Each structure stands twice: as C-alpha cells, then as structure tokens.
Amino acid sequence: MSDIIMDHVIENDDVISLSHHFNKTNQSLLYPLSFLNRNSSLSSSSSSSSSSSSNVLLILNQKITIPPKLFINILNNADLIICADGGINQLKNFTDSHNLSSSIKPHYVIGDLDSATPENLSYYTNKGTIKLLQSSQYYTDFNKSVSLINTYFNFPQIDLKSLNTLDELETCEEKLNNLSKNSLKKIDIFVLGGVGGRFDQTISIIHQIYKYKLSRNHINFTILNPEHEELIFLLTPGENFINMPKLNQSDEFKLLGFNSIKSRHNMRNVGILPLLNDTIITTHGLKWDVTNWSTSLKSKVSSSNLQVGQEGFIIKNSDYIFVNVEL
Amino acid sequence: MSDIIMDHVIENDDVISLSHHFNKTNQSLLYPLSFLNRNSSLSSSSSSSSSSSSNVLLILNQKITIPPKLFINILNNADLIICADGGINQLKNFTDSHNLSSSIKPHYVIGDLDSATPENLSYYTNKGTIKLLQSSQYYTDFNKSVSLINTYFNFPQIDLKSLNTLDELETCEEKLNNLSKNSLKKIDIFVLGGVGGRFDQTISIIHQIYKYKLSRNHINFTILNPEHEELIFLLTPGENFINMPKLNQSDEFKLLGFNSIKSRHNMRNVGILPLLNDTIITTHGLKWDVTNWSTSLKSKVSSSNLQVGQEGFIIKNSDYIFVNVEL
Numbered sequence: 001m002s003d004i005i006m007d008h009v010i011e012n013d014d015v016i017s018l019s020h021h022f023n024k025t026n027q028s029l030l031y032p033l034s035f036l037n038r039n040s041s042l043s044s045s046s047s048s049s050s051s052s053s054s055n056v057l058l059i060l061n062q063k064i065t066i067p068p069k070l071f072i073n074i075l076n077n078a079d080l081i082i083c084a085d086g087g088i089n090q091l092k093n094f095t096d097s098h099n100l101s102s103s104i105k106p107h108y109v110i111g112d113l114d115s116a117t118p119e120n121l122s123y124y125t126n127k128g129t130i131k132l133l134q135s136s137q138y139y140t141d142f143n144k145s146v147s148l149i150n151t152y153f154n155f156p157q158i159d160l161k162s163l164n165t166l167d168e169l170e171t172c173e174e175k176l177n178n179l180s181k182n183s184l185k186k187i188d189i190f191v192l193g194g195v196g197g198r199f200d201q202t203i204s205i206i207h208q209i210y211k212y213k214l215s216r217n218h219i220n221f222t223i224l225n226p227e228h229e230e231l232i233f234l235l236t237p238g239e240n241f242i243n244m245p246k247l248n249q250s251d252e253f254k255l256l257g258f259n260s261i262k263s264r265h266n267m268r269n270v271g272i273l274p275l276l277n278d279t280i281i282t283t284h285g286l287k288w289d290v291t292n293w294s295t296s297l298k299s300k301v302s303s304s305n306l307q308v309g310q311e312g313f314i315i316k317n318s319d320y321i322f323v324n325v326e327l
Numbered sequence: 328m329s330d331i332i333m334d335h336v337i338e339n340d341d342v343i344s345l346s347h348h349f350n351k352t353n354q355s356l357l358y359p360l361s362f363l364n365r366n367s368s369l370s371s372s373s374s375s376s377s378s379s380s381s382n383v384l385l386i387l388n389q390k391i392t393i394p395p396k397l398f399i400n401i402l403n404n405a406d407l408i409i410c411a412d413g414g415i416n417q418l419k420n421f422t423d424s425h426n427l428s429s430s431i432k433p434h435y436v437i438g439d440l441d442s443a444t445p446e447n448l449s450y451y452t453n454k455g456t457i458k459l460l461q462s463s464q465y466y467t468d469f470n471k472s473v474s475l476i477n478t479y480f481n482f483p484q485i486d487l488k489s490l491n492t493l494d495e496l497e498t499c500e501e502k503l504n505n506l507s508k509n510s511l512k513k514i515d516i517f518v519l520g521g522v523g524g525r526f527d528q529t530i531s532i533i534h535q536i537y538k539y540k541l542s543r544n545h546i547n548f549t550i551l552n553p554e555h556e557e558l559i560f561l562l563t564p565g566e567n568f569i570n571m572p573k574l575n576q577s578d579e580f581k582l583l584g585f586n587s588i589k590s591r592h593n594m595r596n597v598g599i600l601p602l603l604n605d606t607i608i609t610t611h612g613l614k615w616d617v618t619n620w621s622t623s624l625k626s627k628v629s630s631s632n633l634q635v636g637q638e639g640f641i642i643k644n645s646d647y648i649f650v651n652v653e654l
Contacts, residue, residue: 140631195526196523196554197523197554197555198552198555198557198598198651198653199522199523199529199552199555199559199598199651200596200597200600200630200631201598202526203600203624203630204598204628204630206624207624207628207630210624210625225525225526227524227554228526230525232526269527270527271525271526271527271528271530271531273526273527273530275530275602275624276624276625297530297533297537297602297603298537298604301527301531303527303528303531303534304467304531324527326525
C-alpha cells in the first residue's frame with residue numbers, strides 16, 4: 001500500500017450490483033444469514049459440499065426479545081444448542097411467553113450454575129439436557145461454553161459427562177486445541193446475547209472473540225444482539241465479501257418472522273467498528289463507500305452507513321475489524 | 328514510569344476504606360452520582376462553591392426503562408433538558424406509561440426531526456418546548472444537541488430561535504468554541520441513551536465523547552445505559568478518584584427508586600474498558616486491584632470487577648480509558 005493514503009468517500013445510489021466484484025481470488029466469503037437457512041443461497045454449503053462446518057446456537061444470560069419465528073429458524077438450523085448458565089432461564093422465559101413447543105431444549109447447560117434456577121435446571125435435565133458444572137471463576141460462562149463446543153466436535157475422546165468439576169473441561173480443551181491446530185473441524189457459533197447488555201460484558205465478548213480468532217481460527221462467531229436484531233462479527237485482514245443479499249418482503253418474513261423497519265427503505269444499517277486497531281478500509285456496496293480510509297475510535301468511524309449492494313457488501317481491511325449489520 | 332511493568336493483581340476484602348488515598352495532589356475527583364442530588368456529599372458543589380457547573384439532561388432516541396423515581400431525580404437536578412429528535416417520543420412514552428406529571432417537558436428538541444412524531448412535537452411545543460430544526464446529515468443528533476447545549480451556556484449572543492436551518496447552529500458553535508477556549512463555563516451532560524442500543528450507535532457515542540474531550544474539555548459526559556442502570560464515563564490520564572460511596576438501602580431507594588440487585592451483595596460491577604489505546608492502570612478499591620497492569624482489547628480487560636471501596640474507587644491510567652459502573 002502506498003504511503004500516501006487517499007481519503008476518499010463516494011455516495012452511491014440506493015441499489016447497486018456487486019457482480020463484478022464477486023468471487024475474486026483471495027476474497028473471503030462470509031454468509032452471516034446461513035444460521036437461518038443453511039441449505040439456501042444464503043449459505044456456503046449450497047455452493048460447495050466441502051465446506052461442512054457445524055452450526056451451534058449458544059444462548060447467553062440476556063433477555064431474548066427476537067420474534068419467535070426467527071428463533072425457531074435459528075433453532076432448526078443448529079446442530080448443537082448450548083445454554084451458558086442463566087441462558088437456560090432466558091430460554092425458558094422466552095418459550096413460555098410465546099407458547100413454543102415443549103420439545104425445545106438445549107443439549108447442554110454449562111457454567112458455575114449459580115444463575116440457572118433449580119426449577120429450570122430440573123425441567124430441562126428431565127427432558128435430556130446434560131448439565132455440566134464448571135465452577136472456576138477464572139473462566140467466564142462464555143469461555144466454558146466455547147470449550148464445551150470445541151470439545152464436542154473436535155475432541156470426542158473426552159467424556160464430557162465425567163467432567164463435572166472446577167475447570168477440567170477448559171484446561172483439557174486448551175491443551176488439546178494447542179496440540180492439534182491443523183486438523184480441526186470448522187464450527188460456526190451463533191451467539192444469542194453478549195452485546196447490548198451491561199457494557200463491560202459487551203466489551204468483554206468483543207475482546208474474547210478477537211482472542212479466539214488467534215487461538216481457535218476454526219471457530220467463527222456471529223453475535224445476534226437479542227434486543228435490536230442486528231448481527232456483529234469480526235473480519236480478518238484482507239478482502240471480505242459479506243454475502244447478505246437484500247431480501248424481498250416475502251423472503252424476509254419467511255426467514256426473520258417479521259418485516260424489519262429499517263431506518264431507510266430496504267437498506268440495512270451497517271457499522272464498521274475499529275475496536276482493536278487503527279485500520280485502513282476500502283468498501284463496496286455501502287451508501288457511503290470509502291477508499292483507503294483510515295479509521296479508529298480516535299479519528300473517524302463509519303457508523304450508520306447503509307447497505308446498497310444487492311448481493312451484500314465488501315470490506316477490504318488492513319487489520320481485524322468488527323462489523324454490525326441489521327437483519 | 329519504569330520500563331519494567333509489574334503485572335500485579337491482588338484480591339481485596341468485600342469492604343475496604345480508601346480514606347488514606349483521598350484528596351491527594353494531582354488527583355481528579357469525579358462525582359458520577361451528582362446528577363441525582365447535586366447538593367449532597369455525592370456532588371462536588373457541596374464541598375466547593377467555586378465549582379459551579381451546569382447540569383444538563385440529554386434524552387436520546389432509545390427506549391427508557393429506568394424506574395420513574397430515578398428519572399424524576401435526574402430531572403429535578405437538571406438546569407436544562409434537551410431531547411435529540413426521537414428522544415421526545417421516548418420521553419412521551421415513558422411519562423405516559425408511568426402517569427408522570429404532565430408538566431414534564433424538555434426546554435428544546437433538536438435534530439432533522441424526522442423521528443419525532445408530529446403529535447409529540449406539537450404536544451410539547453404547545454407547552455413551551457422550543458423546536459430547533461437542524462437538518463444537516465453531516466452532524467448526528469448527538470452532535471447537534473451538544474452544539475445547542477454549549478451555545479446555551481457559553482454563547483448567549485447567538486439567538487437560538489433564529490437558527491432554524493441546516494447546520495448554522497453547529498458551524499457557529501464550532502467557530503466560537505475554537506476561539507474562546509479559556510473562559511468557558513463547565514457543563515455536565517447526563518446522557519440518557521446511546522449505549523445498549525444498536526451497536527454502531529453505541530461505538531459512535533464512545534468515539535464522539537472522546538473527540539469532545541479533546542475539543543471541548545469543559546464539557547463532561549456521563550451516559551446512563553437506559554436498559555441496564557449503569558453509568559459510563561471517560562477518564563482522563565492521571566489519577567482519578569471516582570467518588571461514589573456505597574449506599575445503604577434507604578439512601579439507595581431514595582436516590583434510585585429501587586434497591587438494585589447487584590451480582591454480589593452491595594458491590595457495584597465495574598468495568599475498565601481500554602477502547603482507545605493500550606493503557607497501564609493501577610487501581611484501589613476494586614475486588615481485584617491491579618498495579619501497573621497493561622490493558623487493551625488485544626491483551627487483557629478488567630471486566631466484571633466489583634467496587635469494594637467504601638467511598639468509591641481510584642483508577643490511575645496512563646491514557647484515556649472508559650469506565651462503566653452499576654448504579
């Protein structure tokens with residue numbers, strides 16, 4: 001990259017095509033909507049049989065206010081459902097308040113289990129949910145859940161039920177993970193919660209997702225803000241195509257269970273959030289596209305931007321950067 | 328500071344006194360609870376008649392879910408009440424749903440006024456609220472509100488009612504502010520909203536509060552997360568005493584209108600959030616106090632810490648850093 005950074009912003013029409021930008025070499029493809037329908041064009045698995053990642057729904061301890069239909073779609077596309085401690089209360093409250101099927105249950109609940117109520121714990125364990133007590137205060141419930149998920153898919157030799165202890169699961173998984181970096185199965189963790197609650201918890205999740213990117217690159221995280229119907233994810237340095245086609249009203253209702261009220265007609269809000277480092281970005285498919293634009297919390301931030309790309313949008317970033325986008 | 332950074336953490340008892348740390352030279356004193364009762368020991372004005380800052384309540388466009396009594400206390404301690412555009416809808420919904428006095432009204436509503444409903448606009452303008460249209464898309468509603476507030480207290484020569492335009496207020500205020508840095512009145516802006524909503528809006532507010540610290544050091548911002556009863560503010564480099572005594576149940580109920588359910592008995596959750604830079608911190612009065620501890624989103628973050636200091640807590644920080652603390 002040249003030493004001279006051009007600070008260039010253009011304003012696009014409300015709908016543009018990105019077809020000439022698609023499928024370039026060295027372009028990472030992201031499918032943020034694949035957790036809703038993994039067998040459609042919204043997912044990489046439809047175009048390539050080799051990319052067989054596993055989908056996990058991880059429910060944290062934060063009130064769930066998303067439409068029930070959206071929740072059911074996420075549930076139906078998950079291979080594994082985990083509740084982090086009090087997440088099990090949130091699941092119970094949500095399914096009760098919407099009269100959802102009583103067959104809904106997580107595969108595991110994990111944590112020091114001081115937030116999960118005894119009633120909810122027995123309600124779900126009676127249905128077959130496995131309860132894993134890991135009482136260490138050194139690991140967060142989020143850490144514990146990620147250890148469980150990685151173990152479940154990649155280290156089946158560990159007998160999860162035998163690990164009802166302090167931190168045996170986390171230390172075991174850490175050791176095995178460090179030993180076997182090359183042959184690990186890809187996992188997509190869809191996190192319900194984490195952002196939008198207490199501010200230090202939000203920032204802590206952001207921090208941890210970055211740390212996992214370095215130590216467990218085979219795991220991808222997508223956060224759903226459970227109060228505002230937006231996704232948050234981390235982009236690795238390079239050119240990233242966020243494959244997230246604009247939806248017509250009927251598809252939107254089928255997938256999301258609602259017709260979203262966007263701040264501008266059929267344009268998702270997008271924020272590009274330099275939380276980790278000063279970063280140089282170039283974008284395609286946003287209302288205000290930038291070229292070699294330097295962004296940091298100390299200088300300039302592209303918030304309240306809008307998606308105008310029919311197929312999604314492209315961000316080329318010099319360093320790790322977080323993105324949020326409306327559903 | 329030595330080149331050798333000690334990475335030292337100690338665990339304190341649940342209650343400790345900070346009296347021997349108090350009133351040191353070069354210590355900045357912060358009173359985050361002064362917006363609740365400016366004439367008590369919770370506020371600097373009780374101890375020093377010279378520090379006569381003005382209190383402003385700024386209501387952003389985000390659902391208000393705080394207890395009505397807490398809201399009334401904030402309102403009664405504000406010299407000026409501003410609604411940023413759709414903030415006026417939130418105020419109306421909140422006062423309606425809690426049957427609060429119909430005499431409650433903001434002094435100003437400002438923005439491009441595309442979010443404020445015509446009904447709410449006429450409801451409040453009929454009561455005397457002044458409506459200021461500033462339609463520029465270059466400034467956010469938050470920017471527009473801060474320009475208005477700074478003008479109101481520091482540049483009374485500007486006739487606000489004559490500025491019903493695109494961006495005349497913002498450009499005028501910017502020019503006057505840059506010309507007269509030394510003699511400006513101190514302003515404490517208490518922001519209801521901004522954090523906890525859409526994630527790019529949260530990060531944008533954080534970004535802007537930092538920028539205002541550099542350009543308008545006479546204005547202090549305290550954000551109240553309207554969904555989770557916590558305060559967020561920015562610390563300048565140096566030693567900061569956050570004067571925020573532990574409250575007994577009766578005082579807590581009087582001030583907050585509720586007895587807060589803390590994660591641990593009578594200990595506020597505290598997060599120290601290095602959103603701007605790698606920072607070296609030393610703390611006193613937290614459950615896990617650190618000495619010369621290097622923190623950044625890429626390395627380590629002190630989240631879910633707890634206040635154990637009877638009088639508050641102290642953070643010595645090498646760079647600007649954000650803090651969140653439960654009410």
